[in-house]
Amino acid sequence: MGNPHILVIPYPAQGHVRPLFELSQLLVKNGIKITFVNTEFSHQRIINAFGSKVSVDGSIRFVSLPDGMGVDENRNQIGRLLESICQFMPMELKQLINEINRSNGDEVTCILTDMSMGWPLEVAAELGIKAAALFPASALSLASMFAVPMMIDSGVVDENGTLLKHEMIQLSSETPAINPSHFSWVCIEGFTTQKIVFNLFQRNIKAIEKAEWLLSNSTYELEAGALATMAPKVLPIGPLSTYEGVGTFATNFWPEDSFCLKWLDKQPPRSVIYVAFGSFTVLDQTQFRQLALGLQHSNRPFLWVVRPDITEAKEEAYPKGFQASVVDRGQMVGWAPQRAVLSHPSIACFLSHCGWNSTLEGVSNGVPFLCWPYFADQFMNESYICEIWKVGLKLEKDESGIIRQEEIKSKMEKLLGDENLKARAMELKEKIRTGVKEGSYSDKNLKSFIEWVKS
Numbered sequence: 001m002g003n004p005h006i007l008v009i010p011y012p013a014q015g016h017v018r019p020l021f022e023l024s025q026l027l028v029k030n031g032i033k034i035t036f037v038n039t040e041f042s043h044q045r046i047i048n049a050f051g052s053k054v055s056v057d058g059s060i061r062f063v064s065l066p067d068g069m070g071v072d073e074n075r076n077q078i079g080r081l082l083e084s085i086c087q088f089m090p091m092e093l094k095q096l097i098n099e100i101n102r103s104n105g106d107e108v109t110c111i112l113t114d115m116s117m118g119w120p121l122e123v124a125a126e127l128g129i130k131a132a133a134l135f136p137a138s139a140l141s142l143a144s145m146f147a148v149p150m151m152i153d154s155g156v157v158d159e160n161g162t163l164l165k166h167e168m169i170q171l172s173s174e175t176p177a178i179n180p181s182h183f184s185w186v187c188i189e190g191f192t193t194q195k196i197v198f199n200l201f202q203r204n205i206k207a208i209e210k211a212e213w214l215l216s217n218s219t220y221e222l223e224a225g226a227l228a229t230m231a232p233k234v235l236p237i238g239p240l241s242t243y244e245g246v247g248t249f250a251t252n253f254w255p256e257d258s259f260c261l262k263w264l265d266k267q268p269p270r271s272v273i274y275v276a277f278g279s280f281t282v283l284d285q286t287q288f289r290q291l292a293l294g295l296q297h298s299n300r301p302f303l304w305v306v307r308p309d310i311t312e313a314k315e316e317a318y319p320k321g322f323q324a325s326v327v328d329r330g331q332m333v334g335w336a337p338q339r340a341v342l343s344h345p346s347i348a349c350f351l352s353h354c355g356w357n358s359t360l361e362g363v364s365n366g367v368p369f370l371c372w373p374y375f376a377d378q379f380m381n382e383s384y385i386c387e388i389w390k391v392g393l394k395l396e397k398d399e400s401g402i403i404r405q406e407e408i409k410s411k412m413e414k415l416l417g418d419e420n421l422k423a424r425a426m427e428l429k430e431k432i433r434t435g436v437k438e439g440s441y442s443d444k445n446l447k448s449f450i451e452w453v454k455s
């Protein structure tokens with residue numbers, strides 16, 4: 001038999017490409033060949049962000065497949081994107097596997113897919129290739145996905161995914177209660193799109209049964225309760241970002257501004273508010289301005305990631321005079337080296353949308369959170385941060401649904417004055433760091449997975 005060779009297939013979004021790539025780096029270090037399959041659209045974004053100098057990591061081969069959409073079509077139309085991917089990509093993937101297997105290189109021995117997409121598992125089953133899947137968000141979010149059939153049976157949602165009952169769902173006594181209006185398909189606007197996404201959910205749940213390994217980018221130290229509801233089916237191997245030698249190379253969708261690290265070097269220890277909303281969140285004009293004013297009136301140094309598409313409004317998005325008034329203590333960047341930022345000694349707290357990768361990166365660096373969830377699983381992560389781990393505070397909306405500058409300023413003061421909360425954040429950091437050390441559950445699970453890939 002030739003060398004083990006895995007095709008790794010992430011869902012085409014920043015928060016998914018990143019953890020799949022992190023796992024790929026760990027596999028390559030163990031002598032496994034990786035072909036990393038982005039959509040052409042994601043691949044082009046990464047190339048654009050890095051400049052032409054990077055298309056290959058040296059040990060990981062990058063290839064791309066069309067997602068079936070037009071070059072200029074809007075990929076934020078989630079229903080359209082998912083339908084197109086499911087229609088076109090299975091055939092493209094089969095062709096790619098054939099080409100690889102016909103060439104003189106190593107044959108594909110395994111498919112590792114993002115668990116947000118079941119179709120690669122169907123392709124693997126059809127071609128008789130072994131298959132595994134990684135879920136990039138929390139174990140709780142995965143457990144809620146597995147609970148969908150039960151929710152249909154108990155009348156929480158109908159067979160189209162429409163919400164019928166608004167009561168909170170408790171999957172176990174050790175997990176935060178889930179508000180069903182935060183399920184990802186329910187958060188999406190429009191009945192037709194909701195239905196498409198919900199049907200895809202159900203198709204995924206069926207396809208997942210075809211995978212021999214279901215891996216979670218989580219750890220017992222963080223999510224023992226949620227993982228217990230899926231044991232022994234789902235094995236935690238995370239947080240992937242905390243393993244030694246795992247970098248973010250060749251995963252950014254935007255060019256990284258590393259100058260901000262030099263700026264951080266000049267700030268006092270534990271003084272800077274880091275503000276970032278991941279890759280997806282869009283703030284409307286009012287909300288964007290309230291955030292700017294909150295930062296302005298906090299009178300503290302801040303580093304704010306203002307992605308080019310974070311708000312529909314452009315230059316005039318900032319309140320009048322804002323940039324001049326914060327010039328000595330505020331930095332706005334298009335995309336930060338977030339992991340390096342969060343491990344920098346001058347960071348005091350993280351104002352975050354609570355995406356799972358950001359959550360893991362924050363807690364594994366002992367940084368306290370101000371939580372501003374926007375969509376789906378981010379609300380579950382907020383519950384973990386504020387109610388279970390108790391390492392952060394929620395920002396509350398007013399009656400018109402806006403988080404006001406006064407709320408931002410007062411919660412920031414409260415958070416930074418809470419020594420107990422900061423101590424808990426440091427304790428949690430130590431626990432998580434122990435969780436990936438040699439001999440830990442995550443480490444053992446990862447090693448067993450590697451053995452299986454090689455067998």
Ligand SMILES: O=c1ccn([C@@H]2O[C@H](COP(=O)(O)OP(=O)(O)O[C@H]3O[C@H](CO)[C@@H](O)[C@H](O)[C@H]3O)[C@@H](O)[C@H]2O)c(=O)[nH]1
Pocket residue numbers: 013014015016018136137138276277278279280281305334335336337338339354355356357358359361375376377378
């Ligand atoms: O300036 C920045 C901002 C973000 N990041 C990185 O981008 C990733 C963002 O991931 P995440 O925090 O998970 O946010 P999203 O991009 O919003 O992720 C999507 O995917 C996640 C995993 O499935 C879900 O938890 C989220 O709800 C979903 O929006 C993280 O690794 C960050 O380090 C940077 O490197 N620089």
